[in-house]
């Protein structure tokens with residue numbers, strides 16, 4: 329009995345020793361990032377208010393803006409809401425309200441699946457922080473619009489409309505991307521707020537189908553799965569933004585960890601928790617993850633057995649860029665997952681804190697006045713088009729701020 333007790337104590341001491349050392353990111357790091365955000369976003373806000381467009385990245389030394397139709401529009405007001413949440417300053421609340429409300433007409437947008445990103449990060453945060461009833465109605469209508477892209481035979485929400493595959497070999501008619509897991513949060517919210525289970529039903533079906541077809545045996549992920557709407561079966565499994573069809577695009581893997589963690593929170597379904605844990609383990613135990621825990625844009629770039637489609641242009645790059653946005657998404661997901669993962673929780677928390685420590689130092693966090701007003705440097709949007717490579721990305725900033733607020737709590 330005493331021997332067993334000693335072994336158990338030794339085990340917990342080892343766990344504590346291995347993962348306990350970096351239990352929390354320091355409050356100093358958190359305040360440095362939010363102070364930097366206040367300075368950077370003051371500039372970004374002035375410029376955005378003149379352009380009345382959404383800051384997304386930078387190009388040729390200037391801020392790159394997008395219009396209301398772009399999938400990233402909700403991250404700008406979302407980041408402003410997080411800055412308000414941290415500072416409690418009216419100036420950020422006013423800015424967040426103003427930019428959230430510019431997105432109103434997107435509640436009827438059925439052109440793609442990204443309405444979850446657009447509306448839940450903006451209006452969803454706004455509703456959480458202000459309880460504005462009008463926001464609730466807009467979110468419900470947004471969820472209705474997203475559901476229009478659901479096909480019961482397939483059991484998943486269509487991400488994009490008809491799209492040629494990256495190698496041009498076929499046209500995908502029902503492409504579903506791993507990123508789409510993120511849009512389910514809007515549906516879970518709509519069921520909770522209306523009491524109508526249809527939204528949650530669709531979200532669960534989508535998560536189940538993604539679990540079935542997007543994941544490989546080792547819990548790495550395909551980026552895109554294309555479905556046959558007659559049989560409901562997967563007909564193509566490929567990449568669009570990753571290095572190769574059989575590779576693992578790191579941001580996609582991070583979307584998956586986040587999406588399945590959130591799906592577990594909303595359903596209590598242990599299959600989703602298990603998937604989130606296995607996807608997280610694939611990411612953080614990967615021997616190709618650099619020691620600062622900020623991944624390359626894809627785990628398998630230039631690795632034997634992985635061939636980039638001929639039409640992809642990432643071979644024009646003379647180095648392998650990192651993707652700090654993938655790291656920020658993963659950190660936020662891991663902090664939530666650490667609460668549900670039992671004894672593995674310490675590992676996830678420790679890794680999230682290592683990521684956040686890396687992202688809040690000068691290697692990744694911009695100096696005030698630099699980086700066109702964004703926070704994170706070294707993100708990769710789409711290496712296959714050599715687009716937004718080694719640049720800031722608004723969604724990288726958004727998930728960094730979200731992760732730091734989660735760490736603070």
Ligand code: GLY
Pocket residue numbers: 507569579709
């Ligand atoms: N959802 C698109 C991306 O992550 O680039």
